[in-house]
Amino acid sequence: MILRLPTGEDFDAYADFMADPDSAEFLGGVQPRSTAWRGFAQIVGAWQIRGFSMFSVIEKVSDEWIGRVGPWMPDGWPGTEIAWGTVRSRCNRGYATEAAAAMLAFGFDELGLNRIHAAHLSRNPASGKVMKKAGMVLEGTARQDAIKWGRYEDLVSYGILREDWIGSRQ
Numbered sequence: 279m280i281l282r283l284p285t286g287e288d289f290d291a292y293a294d295f296m297a298d299p300d301s302a303e304f305l306g307g308v309q310p311r312s313t314a315w316r317g318f319a320q321i322v323g324a325w326q327i328r329g330f331s332m333f334s335v336i337e338k339v340s341d342e343w344i345g346r347v348g349p350w351m352p353d354g355w356p357g358t359e360i361a362w363g364t365v366r367s368r369c370n371r372g373y374a375t376e377a378a379a380a381m382l383a384f385g386f387d388e389l390g391l392n393r394i395h396a397a398h399l400s401r402n403p404a405s406g407k408v409m410k411k412a413g414m415v416l417e418g419t420a421r422q423d424a425i426k427w428g429r430y431e432d433l434v435s436y437g438i439l440r441e442d443w444i445g446s447r448q
Contacts, residue, residue, distance in 0.1 A: 279373055281333040281347065281380060284322055288334045291320050291343035291365075299368040304402045321346065330389055332361070335377055337368065344368045347377035349385050349394070358385060360396050362408070374405075378412040382443055392440045400432035409436040413446050 284292075295301045296314040309317065324331035332348035345364035351357070360381040362374050378396070385391040396414060398405035410416075414436035 279344070279378060280338055281377065282336060284318070284332065284334045284346070285327065285399075288343050289315070289318050292346070295345070295363070295365050298366065301363065304399055304405065305363050324350070324352075330384075332417075335362075335364065335373065337373075338421050344373065345377070345380055347374075349381060349389065349391075357387075357393060357395055358391050360385065360394055369404075371440060374408045375411045378408050382412055382438065386417040386440050386443055393437060394443075395435060395437035397435045400434050406434055406436070414438045415442075 293311045293314040294308040296317065296363070298308075302308045325353055328351060329437045330349045330351075332350065334348040335345040335347055337341065337344045345362065345368065347362035348360065348376075349377050350359045350361050361380060362377050364373050364377075382394060386396045395417070396405075396409050397407070398420065406416075414440060417435045418439045419435070420433045420435065
């Protein structure tokens with residue numbers, strides 16, 4: 279896979295991704311194209327504001343946009359989080375694990391972060407597996423007001439400190 283900054287050419291694939299019930303299920307749910315545009319612009323704009331954000335994930339073999347991954351820290355966020363999402367047709371091929379590991383390296387090596395976390399809804403255990411494979415450690419659970427789903431959700435949090443990540447690579 280290739281990780282690169284998102285471009286306007288990626289938007290159609292991103293909008294299709296966010297319109298797919300399977301792909302968008304754990305990312306806030308299906309979005310119409312106009313809402314997907316706002317989310318896409320937010321990703322692109324965060325690069326200007328924070329100096330980091332989501333990358334577009336491009337499959338080398340097909341040269342297709344297959345997802346997004348990156349460090350994320352909206353205003354008021356408790357710390358830098360890595361997040362990812364891949365189109366359903368490319369799930370279970372190791373892309374998310376490879377991308378999450380690349381984002382830990384990016385966060386620690388390029389951004390100089392001291393800690394990175396990630397979280398997933400408890401009903402999405404596949405994301406927890408990715409976090410563990412990338413070397414993150416379970417930190418706990420919390421209740422999240424998930425208005426988008428009309429109910430509260432259990433959120434599972436993972437994290438890793440820079441020194442632990444460095445130690446795990448030696």
